[in-house]
Amino acid sequence: MPAIVYLIRHGETVWNRTGRLQGQADSPLTALGARQAEAMGHALRRALDGAPFRFWASPLGRARQSAAIVADAVGHDYNDIVFDDRLKEITLGARDGYAGWRELARDFPEEAAVRRRDPWNFRHPGGESSQMVQDRVRPLLEGWTAAGGVHVAVSHGVVVKILRGLHLGLSTGETFALDRPQDAFHRLRPGAVDVIPAGGA
């Protein structure tokens, strides 16, 4: 059976709302974020339609909390979730938790200039490049494809974009241009990616 992979981003967090850069730092879900996680869980239950699946998640707090809500909505035991460090968000190293992109460009103009020249390979001090994230998630995607069956993964904005880009063979520019919804999620199937709206948050 060919693999089907559902990729879910965590619900809105306090820092998502204020524009603060999270990376591998963390902030709690907002009230909207908790409702989004519940809505995505209900939509996932409808999409799965009873099919057995394996549940994967990032171990970062906002992903754990979203995964706990999604697991309850689909009737899956949280204790059976596989927390995999490869699903963590890209880290901005020393810049994790920074106030925002504008503040970062203002305070570190030389870094911003380097980033503009080659965003895909740019690393904040102590951080990861998008290429490094692609390198760590590629074996995960290959593992799901080789295993077949249905997989659900609760992860993060950048990681979900890179997984979708890998699956479709997109260029780095096309991958950057992908969206990062929290009121919808994505389904990877052979040769295609579907958007599944959650609504009702």
Place this chain on the structure above:
Amino acid sequence: MAVFLLRHGETLWNRARRLQGRKDTPLTLKGARQAAAMGRALARQLGGAAPAAFFASPLGRARQTAVIVADGIGFDPEAILFDERLAETSFGAWDGLNMAEILAGHRAAWERRNEDRWRNAPPGGESHAESAARAAGFLAGLPAARPLAIVAHGSLNRVLRGLWIGLDGSASLRLDEPQDGFYRLEEGGREVFVPADGA
């Protein structure tokens, strides 16, 4: 106006009947709904007034609940004041265990603690008397302005309420630990339960 004392919503270990103490698990779906319902009920209590201050325990389940409640009353979550004295009573070596595991692995310590549940701490943990001492320090430092909102924990809230209404230790340990409502602490040592419907 009053001091509103809330407990976090249901967590995975609450549901599994495991002691959490200083360890932490995420809110369940029910727990997230309870937090939202408490936020709505608190908004009705406040009647449009903003809390003069909003305090919370820094443990994850209390942080998460506090943010959902803050959103429910239109309070900026980044203005929440996290206070270590509101952290849950530590059960030490028992944090994360259920009753069967405590009895299987720590029976002697369990029996010793039951000889005086107020003063005897679990191994490596905190006695209720010790957590009442830090709760008393927190209460003594509360601003005079009202209303205030506080999000903390089951055991910690019991001793805090006991101090407010003037109970002795063993009586405070008989208080409840609801997650579908909260307590309005009024001047003069009174408390009133406020149900939060629709969780």
